[in-house]
Amino acid sequence: MPNFEYIPDDQIKEARQKQLESLSAGLDNLESDSGSKTSVSKRALKAIAPLAAVVIVLAIWQLLVILKWQPTWVLPSPAMVVDSLVQQYNQGLLVPSAINSLRRGVQGFAISLLIATPIGIALGLNANLRAIARPIITGLQQLPSVAWVPAAIIWFGLSDATIFAVILLGAVPSIANGLISGIDQIPPIYLRAGKVLGARGLTSITHIVVPAAWPGYLAGLEQGWAFAWRSLMAAELIAIAPSLGPGLGQMLDTGRQLGDMSLVLGAIVTIMVVGVLVERLVFSPIRQNTLRNRGLLHAR
Amino acid sequence: METTVAPVIEIKNLTKRYSESGPIVIDSLNLTIQPGEFVAIVGASGCGKSTLLNILSGLEKPSSGSVELNAKASLMFQESALLPWLTAGKNIELALKLSGYPPENRRARAQELLELVHLSHAYNQRPHELSGGMRQRVAIARAIAQDRKILLMDEPFSALDAITRDLLHDELIRIWEETGLAVLFVTHNVREAVRLGQRVILMSSKPGKIIRQWKIDFAQPRRIDSNDVAHFASAITDQLRQEIIRHA
Numbered sequence: 205m206p207n208f209e210y211i212p213d214d215q216i217k218e219a220r221q222k223q224l225e226s227l228s229a230g231l232d233n234l235e236s237d238s239g240s241k242t243s244v245s246k247r248a249l250k251a252i253a254p255l256a257a258v259v260i261v262l263a264i265w266q267l268l269v270i271l272k273w274q275p276t277w278v279l280p281s282p283a284m285v286v287d288s289l290v291q292q293y294n295q296g297l298l299v300p301s302a303i304n305s306l307r308r309g310v311q312g313f314a315i316s317l318l319i320a321t322p323i324g325i326a327l328g329l330n331a332n333l334r335a336i337a338r339p340i341i342t343g344l345q346q347l348p349s350v351a352w353v354p355a356a357i358i359w360f361g362l363s364d365a366t367i368f369a370v371i372l373l374g375a376v377p378s379i380a381n382g383l384i385s386g387i388d389q390i391p392p393i394y395l396r397a398g399k400v401l402g403a404r405g406l407t408s409i410t411h412i413v414v415p416a417a418w419p420g421y422l423a424g425l426e427q428g429w430a431f432a433w434r435s436l437m438a439a440e441l442i443a444i445a446p447s448l449g450p451g452l453g454q455m456l457d458t459g460r461q462l463g464d465m466s467l468v469l470g471a472i473v474t475i476m477v478v479g480v481l482v483e484r485l486v487f488s489p490i491r492q493n494t495l496r497n498r499g500l501l502h503a504r
Numbered sequence: 505m506e507t508t509v510a511p512v513i514e515i516k517n518l519t520k521r522y523s524e525s526g527p528i529v530i531d532s533l534n535l536t537i538q539p540g541e542f543v544a545i546v547g548a549s550g551c552g553k554s555t556l557l558n559i560l561s562g563l564e565k566p567s568s569g570s571v572e573l574n575a576k577a578s579l580m581f582q583e584s585a586l587l588p589w590l591t592a593g594k595n596i597e598l599a600l601k602l603s604g605y606p607p608e609n610r611r612a613r614a615q616e617l618l619e620l621v622h623l624s625h626a627y628n629q630r631p632h633e634l635s636g637g638m639r640q641r642v643a644i645a646r647a648i649a650q651d652r653k654i655l656l657m658d659e660p661f662s663a664l665d666a667i668t669r670d671l672l673h674d675e676l677i678r679i680w681e682e683t684g685l686a687v688l689f690v691t692h693n694v695r696e697a698v699r700l701g702q703r704v705i706l707m708s709s710k711p712g713k714i715i716r717q718w719k720i721d722f723a724q725p726r727r728i729d730s731n732d733v734a735h736f737a738s739a740i741t742d743q744l745r746q747e748i749i750r751h752a
Contacts, residue, residue, distance in 0.1 A: 220725065221678065224622075224671075224674050224675065224678060225622050227671055227674075228622040228623075228641075228671060228675065229622065231635075231637065231667065231668060232623075232635065232637075232638055235635030235636075235637065235668070236633070236634070236638070393581065393585045394587060396563070396581070396585065397585035397587065399563060400561060400563070400578065400579045401598065401599050401602045401603075401646075401650065402602040402603055402650070403602055407602065411598060412587070415589045415590075416587070416589070418589065497588075497589060497630055498588045498589060498630070498632065499630060499631070
């Protein structure tokens with residue numbers, strides 16, 4: 205008799221399977237990214253940095269006022285600007301103006317999104333269509349959409365339609381162009397993988413093309429929003445009628461007519477703050493989330 | 505080999521050129537693969553291995569000859585090609601969805617497939633959080649999710665380090681034995697071919713045709729550093745070198 209005991213085949217197989225499983229688990233643990241967290245102080249610095257910028261600007265501004273660089277009707281102090289905003293608020297004008305402008309901006313942006321997305325997909329996927337249409341889109345993107353305000357007023361009168369038309373002409377080209385570049389930058393391997401998995405036509409667009417193009421699309425959406433917000437302000441500044449109700453652009457114009465520099469600056473600050481809030485509260489989290497999910501977020 | 509079962513792949517006189525006047529990439533190739541068979545193809549660059557897999561998976565059309573598959577094939581690439589916007593589990597679920605698997609069972613089935621490749625804990629992990637070897641295992645699970653009878657693999661382990669590759673050989677053989685898939689495995693690595701295949705096919709380059717086949721009949725699991733593997737591998741390497749010298 206040889207001096208080893210008999211072990212049944214299935215037991216050997218099972219032991220081998222167990223070993224293989226442990227091997228896999230061990231190697232996985234060795235090779236996996238444990239994921240580094242940014243330190244508390246680093247995160248605190250990131251949160252404070254924008255505030256520091258605001259404080260510096262305010263300090264320089266206040267200093268110029270103290271030095272009497274210009275008379276206060278040309279350069280009012282920060283406190284005077286806050287005061288005029290408080291007055292607007294007390295008269296019940298500030299919040300409705302901001303909300304009304306924001307509503308128009310969001311609605312116009314939503315319509316732009318619905319129009320630009322199919323255009324972007326079609327031009328992104330079809331080279332012939334793109335050759336024909338892209339110069340038009342690029343041309344529209346170069347043109348400041350405020351140039352459309354007189355035309356829109358003649359076409360639509362002093363109505364929300366005028367304002368939406370101007371927003372659309374500002375935002376649609378940006379969104380469409382962003383989506384087209386997003387599609388151009390899709391690594392070919394994802395399209396092949398999609399084909400192999402059986403994604404064709406519309407399924408391919410919804411499951412592969414649009415998610416793969418998302419980073420470029422998102423950049424287009426951010427730029428589209430910025431253009432929509434600017435176009436809106438330009439339109440509100442020019443198209444003023446009781447039927448349109450209050451708005452931040454109108455507030456700016458009121459300030460100009462009254463020669464009230466505090467109100468003008470107050471309106472400008474409000475327009476900026478609303479724009480920054482939308483970026484911080486809507487786009488920035490989406491962008492961070494996208495980068496994190498795709499492993500594109502390095503410790504910066 | 506006498507069998508009464510119909511082959512899963514039957515290629516007759518397959519020729520491929522990418523344009524009318526272009527060079528012949530694959531030249532009158534004949535190949536039959538039985539259900540559940542593991543066939544490895546080796547060859548130097550330009551032997552049309554990848555083109556062959558693309559034709560079998562329907563990404564390319566043959567120029568002439570016939571290619572008959574009695575089942576659909578899934579294809580795995582050198583890169584895992586996992587979609588980075590989906591978690592490992594959702595990548596598998598997408599494959600299930602696109603092959604018509606009922607929605608209510610998809611999650612459970614995806615979890616099952618992850619267990620098959622020893623990654624049951626990885627459902628919610630993103631591709632970038634996984635190592636190269638783990639990604640390729642998820643890709644195997646995703647390919648199997650399509651419930652095809654044939655698995656085509658285009659140098660799937662060539663970008664991995666030696667330790668990981670060695671382990672994935674064991675895993676692939678285990679999965680092959682568990683699922684009964686027919687596997688057509690393309691590689692540059694002769695030892696890998698002998699380690700894995702029941703049959704190793706050597707292809708010539710420019711144009712690609714089959715030069716010779718070896719039946720590798722010793723039992724799995726094999727070890728890549730065993731004498732048996734080395735013995736076959738050196739014979740195949742000799743022929744491969746002669747083929748390369750022909751192009752000097």
